[in-house]
Amino acid sequence: QSGKVFYPRGASAMYKAQSKKEETIDLIELTFMLPFSSLNADSGKKLMQILRKYCPSAVPVRFGEFEPFQGRMKSGDDKSFQDCWQRNVSIDFGGSFFWTASSPCTSGSISFSDRRPNPPNTPEGVTRKHDLSISFDGRALAEDPRWCEVIKALFVAIADRFGAFYAVCTVRRGVILARNQIWFGMETEKFHFSHGPWWMGIPTTPSWMTWFGRGYAEPISEYLKDCRYVKRFESGGLLIQMGEMPMYQDAVKEIYPELPSDLVNSSGRGAELIPEVDVKK
Numbered sequence: 001q002s003g004k005v006f007y008p009r010g011a012s013a014m015y016k017a018q019s020k021k022e023e024t025i026d027l028i029e030l031t032f033m034l035p036f037s038s039l040n041a042d043s044g045k046k047l048m049q050i051l052r053k054y055c056p057s058a059v060p061v062r063f064g065e066f067e068p069f070q071g072r073m074k075s076g077d078d079k080s081f082q083d084c085w086q087r088n089v090s091i092d093f094g095g096s097f098f099w100t101a102s103s104p105c106t107s108g109s110i111s112f113s114d115r116r117p118n119p120p121n122t123p124e125g126v127t128r129k130h131d132l133s134i135s136f137d138g139r140a141l142a143e144d145p146r147w148c149e150v151i152k153a154l155f156v157a158i159a160d161r162f163g164a165f166y167a168v169c170t171v172r173r174g175v176i177l178a179r180n181q182i183w184f185g186m187e188t189e190k191f192h193f194s195h196g197p198w199w200m201g202i203p204t205t206p207s208w209m210t211w212f213g214r215g216y217a218e219p220i221s222e223y224l225k226d227c228r229y230v231k232r233f234e235s236g237g238l239l240i241q242m243g244e245m246p247m248y249q250d251a252v253k254e255i256y257p258e259l260p261s262d263l264v265n266s267s268g269r270g271a272e273l274i275p276e277v278d279v280k281k
Contacts, residue, residue, distance in 0.1 A: 026138030027106070027175040027182065028246060030155050031193055033166040035214070035278035036113055036128040043162075044085030047132075048078050050161060054154040058134055060108065063099035071099075085110070092116050094197050104140035104147065106182050109133050113197040125270055126198040127277060129165075132158070135182065138171060141246055148245060152209065159211040160235050165277035166202065166216060168193055169209035171246045191249065201271025202264045206256035208247045212238040215275035219260055227257045 051058045060081055062069040065088070071080050081099075088095030089112050096111040113128040134154075141147045151169065159167040170191070176183040191205045202216070212220050217238045224230045224238070231239045242252050262272040 022176060022178040024187075025175055025177050026142075026246070027172045028136040028138050028141060028151060029168075029170050029172055030134045030136075030151070030158070031168050031170070032132040032158055032162065032164045032211075033194070033199060034130040034132060034162050034164055036130070037278050038163050039089060039112065039130050041086040041089055043089070044082050045078070046161065047158075048081070050154070050157050054157050055105065055150050057102045058105040058108065058136075058154065059101060060099035061101055063097060065095075065097045067098075069098070069100070088112060090115075093119075100180070101134075104137040106135045106137055106177070106180075108135070111197070119197075123195075123198055123200070123270065125274055126195075126200050127274055128197055129199045129277075130197075131194050132162070134158075137177065138246060145245065152241070155209060155211070156233070156237075156239060159213065160233060160237055163213060163279075164211055164237075165213040166199075167211035167213075168207035169246075170205075170207045171248050173248060189249070199274065199277070200265050200269075201274060202259060204264060204266055205249060206242075206252045207249070208242055208252060210240045212240075213277070214279070215277035216263065219263065219275070223259060224257055229255075229257070 048059065060073050063071040063073070063081060063084055065084075071084055073081055084097055088097050088110070091112065092115050094112045094114045096109065098107065098109040100107050109132075111131040113130050119128075136147075136151060141151065155167065155169050158164070172191070173189040174185065174187040176185050176188070193203045193205065214236070217236050221232070221238060224240070227240070229240050229242050231241070233239065240257070242255060263275070265271045
């Protein structure tokens with residue numbers, strides 16, 4: 001009853017996937033839109049601290065810019081991961097890299113925005129952002145509700161500590177898991193929330209959990225006064241959680257609260273209004 005999430009040191013004691021050559025699963029995806037000024041060469045250390053505290057299974061195992069991943073995390077030694085982070089965060093046109101983790105966490109990635117003063121082909125009215133994503137095997141949450149609390153705690157911790165102005169936790173159906181690798185097939189549910197390095201407004205696709213931070217929490221809160229799914233945090237962030245257990249997009253859509261139309265990218269060309277989401281430009 002302390003309100004804390006206690007994550008056992010032995011993650012495999014809580015969940016271990018059945019060994020099969022290929023299976024279709026639900027993928028729980030955490031996606032964070034981070035302000036341009038929020039990440040630097042040392043931010044990888046902060047991410048590792050959060051992962052180890054809230055969900056050790058999500059700590060990277062193998063990582064790199066391309067497959068097969070060349071980097072391997074050594075026990076108690078994050079130097080190689082930090083080197084990869086620092087190398088990619090400093091690329092002028094925006095670097096990125098990927099990683100695998102321990103079950104039930106399947107993978108993660110970070111995509112850094114273009115750092116040049118005047119990036120070419122920048123759409124009008126947009127703002128720069130970084131994308132961070134972490135994915136989980138949905139079978140763990142279906143079999144043990146405690147994983148829902150772990151995922152929620154991790155989701156809020158990353159969004160809050162990195163100052164995410166928008167973040168979502170979604171359930172993607174029809175994902176193929178084969179030999180511990182994730183594949184998107186013809187039957188995989190299709191949706192996306194990002195447009196490369198640019199933020200173009202709130203997407204029309206609702207999510208099981210949504211975080212609104214700087215620039216969005218204040219104007220949206222006026223629309224959510226009577227919404228029972230909302231939780232407000234001391235940092236100013238707002239969390240909308242549509243149910244205790246993960247929910248598919250079509251089910252969420254039936255009950256998701258209406259948001260300010262000028263903040264939503266309903267046309268696909270950008271929202272009418274993109275608020276200031278960064279502390280500094």
